[in-house]
Structure formats: structure tokens, C-alpha cells
Amino acid sequence: MSIPFEETATRGRERGFRRPVRSARAAGDVHAGHGGRRLALGIAVATGVIVATHLAHAVALIEIYPPGPGPWPAWVALAAVVAGSWAATAALGYRVPDWLLACVLAGVATVVVLELLEIEGLLGIGITPTAAAAASALLMPVAALRATRAPLIASFVVGAVLAADALLQAATAGRWVVPGLVVAGSAVLPVVLTVIGVDGFRRLVRREVDLSLVQSTVATPRSAVGMRASEELAQLDFDAESLLEDVGSGRIPIPLPPDIAELAGELAARLRVRLIEGRTDTWLRHAVTESAYLSGRVRVDDPLGYAARLSPAQREGLLLALWHIVGDNPRRTTASAVVRLDLSDDFDDDRDVDLGIVIDASGISSRHVDHAMWEAVGTVGSNTTTNRRGGFRIDIDCQTDTTSWSTAAPGPGVRTRGT
Template identity: 40%
Template sequence: MTPFSDTAPIATHPRARGVGSRLLGGSAERSWPPAAADRRTRADLLPLRFPRTILRGHGRVAVFRSDQNGLGARHLGIGMSISGAFIALFLLARLIIQCDPTRIPMLSVLAWVILLATAVTVHCAVRKLASRLPLWLFLAALGACAVVVALDLPGSWGVAGAAAFPTAAPAVGAFLLSIVTLRETGEITLATVALGLTMSAVTLFEAREDLLTLGPDILSTALAVAPPLVGASVVQAFRRMVQRELDLVLVQSTVSQPRFAVGMLASEQLARLDFDAETLLDDVAQGRTALPLVPSTATTAASLATQLRLHLIKGRTETWLHHAITESEFLGPVVTLNDPAGLAGLLSPPQRDGLLLTIWLLIGDTARSGASVCLRLGPISPPHGVGVQRKVLFPIELTTTGVSRRRVDPETWQAIRAIGPHVDSNPTGSLRVDIECSVDNPADA
């Protein structure tokens, strides 16, 4: 194991200096103690040193999914729980009304006891577990719900001890509605579909003397299936909205970058490389690594130097727009950028905002129809007219696929006008916009 692996022990020293001290700030600006008596590992320090890594790409999605009840969903979950409680109370009242005092349906009563105990246990456990529902607890709750359905549905076959019409089985749907914000919507949907199929099979294959008894069973099945399915749809739409807004906020942070710069992901990778380089230099300075370096350590040092040089070169070829597209979960797969001269870096802040908002609105309004956007910037046009000697003119060609002009929001046109004069056309049923962009000449700055 090399001393630069993620699990190798690293000694921290308050006098350590290097590029990382200038890049990440002094000891007062860091989020971990500058000196420690014990030895720490890089895996222990990285989550504290680089907290922004969780906000980009797959890491951000993983953090969001790990807390399904966060980012405002807690309030939505409270509303779902209250709705489920009202449905359960209605079904319990129905059991009491239809119950014959001379013949108490013990199986249905037992089913209700199990269901209420399961609901109370799950919600108390969720409060103890910081609003999270582990998989094992979810599976245990589903097993208890299966027992409830098995005890309550035999009433449809006339088994002694069960009610004439099921009430606890439909209440399982109310329970699923109350936990819809705690698990993936797909899991809740599968459990609801299984419940609906089971109740529908019992309803269809039951021997009936009176056809009018079919109505209450259909009502019970609908009451068991409809609320959790609607709740899952609402929660899924809410989560997608939150993820899109979070992605938009993070993408907009690239607007203030200089013309050529490394993106947020590259900055974190550069900081990680600097951490390894700083550790190596500190080991050599403190005498923990002898000179000359052993072949394995020398190879590691050469690799670090090569990667640092590549990052510095890469930072002079990629503009803010490249990082905004590639680091976005929603824009990356559907937006193509062709800007070999890096002209996007010359745009002023209002023009950058307008261009980014234009792309976002075009993709956001038609995300479900397979829309895509292709951007082509340049080449630079010769100046024409009076008073444009200090300006750089170049065209921006915006070509879309699957976006018709009539579906474009008026705010999109306002954002395009912030970039420059434009001409739009619809040659193949998709929108194409040619923008004449005028920016300050960087040679005159």
C-alpha cells in the first residue's frame, strides 16, 4: 500500500505549508483542526475538506436520495400522513357501523390491531432514525401488511370471524400513503399494485348471492389503490422539481467564472491532487520519506506532477459554458456545444445569464419529448458600422430538435434578446435561432 492511498495513515502537522494552504485557505478557514495528536487518514479528512463534492453530479443525487424526506418533503410527508389517517378513520368507522354486536369479526379486529401497531412502530422508528425508513424496516412493515390483508380478506369468502366487507385491507393503502415520502416511489407503487391485484382477485372470484355486494368491494379496492398511487405521483414530481432547481442553482454559479477556468468538479480533483502533493512534500521535509525517493514513491510524484500540469492546461481551454453544460445532470445529456475558440468566455454577465436561461427554458419545457439543443459559437466576424471598433462580433447558432416555435415560452425570447439581435426560423419543424452577438474586445481591456 502506497502512502498516498485513501486508507493510508497521514500525520497532520500545524506547520505544513504548500499549494493547498493557498488554495484552500489557512487553518482558520478550514473545517478540521489544523493539528491533531493522533494520525488521520485521507478518507477521514476528505469529507471535511471537500464538502462541495456532494453537490455535483452523481454525488449530489446520491445525497438527495439518501434523505428522501429532506429538502421540504417533510412537510409534504406530514400532509400525506394526515390524509392517510383520515382514510383509516373512515374505514375503521365503517367496520364499527357494519359490525353486528352478536357476531364480532375477530379476524378483522385482529387485522386492525396489527395494522395500527405496525403504523405506530414505523412512525416512531422513523422519528428515532432522523426521518429515514431503512429497507429492513420497510420490508418488515410490508410483511405485517400482508398478514393484515390475509386476515381481513377471508370475509369475502364468508369465513367465520371476519367482517362482511374488508376494511383493514384497504387501510393498508392509507399506511402506504403515509410513508410515501420515506421510500422510493417505485417501491410504494409496486406494493400498491400488489395490494390492488390481491383485492381485485378476491372480488372477482368470490361467489355472490347478491350482485349488489360487488359495489362495496369495488369501493374498497379503489380506496386502497388510488390514494397511494396519487401520492407517489405527487412526491415523484416534487422530487424532480427540487432536483432541477438545485441543478439550476449550481449551474448558475458558473456564470461568474473567468473566460477560461476549471469547473467545480475539476477544482475538487485539483484540490485532491494538491493534498497528495502537499503530503509528499511534508513527508520529505520532516524526514519521514528518505531521499532519494524509492521507485514507487518517485512514480507517484511524477504522476501527481503530470496530472497537475494537465489540469492547468485544461483550465485554459474550457469556458464557463462548457462547465455549465457538462456538470449539469439535465443539460449534459441533451446539449451539444461547439465553441473551439472559447468565445462564450467573452460574453458579459447579462449575456451569460440570457444564454444559460435560454438553454434551460428550451430543455425544461420539453424535457419529456426528447428535445435537444446544439450550440455553435463563431467564427469572429469583421466589424462593420460606426463605433464598433472596440467590439468583437460573432454569431451564435442555436439549433433544436423536438422543439417547435409555438411551444417556446415568451420568457425564452426575452432571454435571447439579452444576448443580441436574433432571427428565428422553423425549417424542419424544430426551432433554429441565429443570434448576432457583440462583446467588448478583450484586447482593449
């Protein structure tokens, strides 16, 4: 019986990270509300401006078109694509599934083919594509509503086709090849800028949402479990209740069959493991495990669960410090950190207990860390920094109130006064 988890669709440093279902659902809701619909609305307005500009260009060229339907068959097809895709997107809750993307791409290809067939050999008299370039602009809102790779590739294909058509007419078009190439570039550039903006905004939203979700762990009590552990406990509880109900109702005979007995033993073992881990599985471990940016980059060395003794302000400061070192690295290097927590040897003060925290960072220099990191470390306690090749080390001496040490029984091996 496995626990259902939802894998985030992230890249780079987040690849392979599996976020708990509730955390992933919360991140997805925020992303859909801010990084999808609202962003797509603004991009749709920009798309409308671009399409209107190309339409005005088509109207200006109508006087030099030879007798015939002119550019209007392609524009009628473009209008049908716009109306159909807009209606389908609105009906689907502003989502673009694969089948709708395929329809949009087919519509864009149809518009390009219709126009190129109509203006074949006319570049020499100044007639350049209009509807084809406008059709490529329709990929801009699509990039805001789903993954950006397919719209970007499609726009490059459209631009390459228009550029190739212009170059093939170089012998007869002369200097008009340059405007033809400019139109081909206009089919690609807006989509490229859109993809850059959308990807940057999504990274920003994803990082801020991840930080907000992880910061929720700083207020948890000593014995609380994180989202990942609570989901596992809920699943274990459900499995155990189902098994007991089947036994009590007589659906499973007694003595238990070998396979059911093995399942019961597995459930009991998993419950024991979870209960043992829960004694030292502090908020800091939950924060690191449940963060797409800290998971796999930060190692917590706190076998006795001393992180639970920090105040909420100290917890938040330590978490933000790790975030700025590992998750907010402005350079392309891969930064990592090891956090060690242990008691200091000085127990002379009757009011406070000294707790030593060491942050050993690798892959980043202290000069490249945001200034906010040092402010966050200052809220944890007094600190000293030692630079070394390929990283740096921060030694923090913080004070924890003795009353917080007496609110819960110490874990196994916890040192106390006089020991």
C-alpha cells in the same frame, strides 16, 4: 487516486450523470427539506383521513358481524404498525431505510391476512374489508420519503388480493361483489395518486435546484473553475502535498521507487492538463458539464473561450435559452443543441466587439419552445431564427465591452484587432 463523486439517483435523461459532491449535497439538502419531510407531513394527514374513514366503516359494520372478535384483531395490528413505523421514522430523521420498509410491508401483509381470515365468506351479508384497505394507505407517506416503486407495487398487491377474494365469493355474494371490488380499488387509488404527485413534485424540485446550481456559474470570472474542476484540483493538491510530506519526512527514500515515481509523474501530468484546460474552460462549459439536464444534450464549440467575454446578464440569457430548449422540453422527444461562439468579421465599432453565437437545436421545433426562451435570447443580443426539418437554428449577434477583453490575457489563438 480517483476523485470522489456522488451519483444522483435520477432516471431518463439524467441517467448516468455524475454530479460533483458539493453540488449533489446541496441538491440533496433542498430535496430532503422540501420534497421529503414537508410533503410527507401533508400526505400523512391525508392518510389519517383515509384510515379514519375505513375505521368508521368498520364501526358501522359491527352490527352485522357474526359473534366473535370481529375486525378488531386486524385493526389492533394496524395500530401497532402505525405506532412502530412512525416512531422509527421519527427516530431516523424521517428516513425510511430498506429494513424499515421491509417491516412496514410485513406489517401491512399481516393486517391483510388477519382481516381476510376473519371475514372469509361474509361478503354476501355486506361485510367488506376495512383494515386491509386502511393498511394500504400507510404506504402513502412511505412513497413520499423514499423511492415510490416499492410502495406502489405493494399497494397493487394488496388491491389484487382483495379483488381476488371478492371474485372468489361471487357465487355466494351476488351484487356485493361490486362493493368488494370498490374496496379493493380504494386500496390502490390513493397510493397511485400519491406516487403521481410525489414524482411530479420531485421532478419540479430537481429541475429547479439543478437550474439554480448551474446559474451560479454565470458570475464566475474568466479564469475560475467549476465545482467539478475545483474538487479535482483540491484532490490533486492533497495528493501532491501527501507525496512531498512523505519524501520530506524520509518515509519515502530518494531516489523514488518506480511505483512512487510513476505516481508523481501522473500527478504532474494531471496538473498540467488541468492548467491547460483552465485557459478556455469557461463558465459555459462548467454549466453544461455540471447540469443533469444539459450534460450530454448540449455540446459547446468554443475552443478559444469567447463565452467568458459575455456579461452576467448575457450569460444568464444564454443559459436560460439552452435550458428551455433542452432541459424544459414539454414534449417526449429528445432535444439537443450545439452552441458555437466566434468573433464576427466586423470590427468597425471602436467601443464594442461583435461576438457571434449560433445555437443549433435538434429534436424540437421552434413552435414547441417556451416563450421565455425567446426573451432569454433577446437579452443576449439581436437574433434571427431559421427553421429546418427536425430543428431550428438561432444566430445571435451580441456586443461585448472591450474593457472586458483587456482584463485577462487572451487564450492561445485569440484574434485581436489588426490580426
